[in-house]
Amino acid sequence: MNFNPFFQDSKTSARSGFLKTAHGRVQTPFFMPVETKAAAKFVSQEELDKMGVECFISNALLLHFKPGLEIVKKAGGLHKFLNWEKSIFTDSGGFQVIDEHFLLRINDAGAEFRDPFSGKRECITPEKAIAIQNSLGADVIMCLDDQPHFGRSKDSIAQAVKRTLLWAEKCKKAHSNKRQQLFGICQGGLHSDLRKKSIEGLLKIDFDGIAIGGFGIGEENAQMMKVVEKCVSLIPEEKPVYLMGIGSPKELVEGISAGVDVFDSCFPTRVGRHGMVFTRKGALRLEKAQFAKDFKQLDADCDCFVCRNYSRAYIHHLFKLKEPSGMRYLSHHNLHFLQRLVQEARQNIKENSFLKFRNQFLKNYSKKLL
């Protein structure tokens, strides 16, 4: 059994256990930092390891473009190439379907992308997406999916659900590296009936885990959570549930409460690079003048090396002068913050006090600035 959520909170759908991969156990629920191009921007692998990260996600399509499969293979696989002994997920490139910079066109056969480095066109079929990921050697790989833009008509989303299922079947058939787990991806936007159809189709094909895709692209938070709850209720408890692309502090706590086991998002590092810092009382924009003489640490409860060494005023100053170390410090802190948050969530699930923990967190966490 690869997944065992042996602690179940009695008052919510939150659960905790582990996901077993070829590179060890990852405690669930967990949040994966994003290493699209085999690097977390401004944060080293060593730092991730030290803050307790047990798994991150990289992007197979981008690595296929550069440095290319040959080089990763020569290095001895993705783990060896970037020097990480714990678990790795790869995404198929499905998310790049909504990026007009990459996507040229899409039909049932696959998605045609432009390689940004060579300028060449390349059609990524479901089979090819799997072959690329089989070759890279991550522990968990993702099906190629068709992600509709936010705000599309229900018909258009239904078509994406259909195509994603068609591709899921092809991915399952093509998957040949049995050391890797393969997750299917559910689409359907905010439509519960489409989500149901999508999940039922995936369950028939039988994947190692089910991902909820298509969120974090503009929909309202409360609506998303409703649909997530609905999705979780349709997935058998022995399947890990992965909410793709989601990663604000509030969404993590709410997602865990809804029964999600796995998250990933570039949100904490991107907003960190733009001067936003997570605290237990809410997110702050550190560039504001009010922080110029604020010599407190970023978050009163945080023990990361940034909080232990540098004040808000100092990092405010770094941002004002556009010193890159400001981006580095906030990227580190925000990732550390989320790791601590999910660690505490796991602990509270084990002690069956998750509901209290969740409510306390949501009460303290306000989007309003301090």
Next chain:
RNA sequence: GCUGCGAUCGUCCAGUGGUUAGGACUCAAGACUGUGGCUCUUGAAACCCGGGUUCAAUUCCCGGUCGCGGCC
């Protein structure tokens, strides 16, 4: 003392005889979610002073003040 050049948002620069005077940076507010890394959106903010020409001057002319340079 003489002479040349210049004077426009907080800063650096455009520009114009006719009330939307433009940009960059700064400042202010917001955004960011399966990552193209100093990002994106929005907002605030200025024609040195006095006179003259003109229907109309930030713009042209004269003088003043200030700044920079040259000459004595």
